[in-house]
Amino acid sequence: MVAKKTEGKPTSKAEFLQRLDWSPVEALKLPTEWIGSDLYVTLDDTRRAVVALKTHNCADHYERLVVRVVNKHEGEIDSQSFGFDEHLKDVGRIDTRQHDYPDQSYGVISYVAWDWHLAVPKTTEPLTKAVAAYLALFR
Numbered sequence: 001m002v003a004k005k006t007e008g009k010p011t012s013k014a015e016f017l018q019r020l021d022w023s024p025v026e027a028l029k030l031p032t033e034w035i036g037s038d039l040y041v042t043l044d045d046t047r048r049a050v051v052a053l054k055t056h057n058c059a060d061h062y063e064r065l066v067v068r069v070v071n072k073h074e075g076e077i078d079s080q081s082f083g084f085d086e087h088l089k090d091v092g093r094i095d096t097r098q099h100d101y102p103d104q105s106y107g108v109i110s111y112v113a114w115d116w117h118l119a120v121p122k123t124t125e126p127l128t129k130a131v132a133a134y135l136a137l138f139r
Contacts, residue, residue, distance in 0.1 A: 009115045013037040016114040017053055020124040024132035028139070043138045046072045051131060053108070054081070062108040067131055069138055080134050087127040093119045 010016040014037035022039075025032065031042040039051040047069060054066040068079040084106035106119055 012114055013053055016108060017051075020128055022128050024125060024129040025135065028132055028135060030135070030139075041135055043069070043135070047077070047138060048072070049135055049138065056083075060109055063106075065127065065131060067134055078138075082127055082130050082134075084121075084127065087130050088121045088124065091124075091126060092122045094122050 010019055014034065017037060017039065018034060022032075025039075025041065028041075033040050033042075037053065041049040041051065043049055050068045050070060052066050052068075053062045054064050055061055056063045063085070064081050064083045066079060066081050069077050071077050088106050106116060106121060108114065108116060
């Protein structure tokens, strides 16, 4: 199992990431392991993918996942960024929060809380499905 769900709001970066819907990645049936706040996916004997939550233009404002594919002998061979707004804009929201930033719906601000800051998506499957499609390129 890739992720474990718990009750209440996430209290850390790792817990926030583990609560995303990782079923598309699980469907690849590749070995996975959480190390710290990153998800490691074993692609083959020499290649691993590392999935991490990343900031974009502002410290502590997380807006995307970055997946790096690493060869154990040669280092990074590829990487791809998966923006929350880009992949979650059409899924709808389950929250009733109002905000002044309609162009930036989905994001996490760590000094506020390890949870969705402005909008809460109904599902994160489109995001993790895109990550899974990227990982499948390296099988």
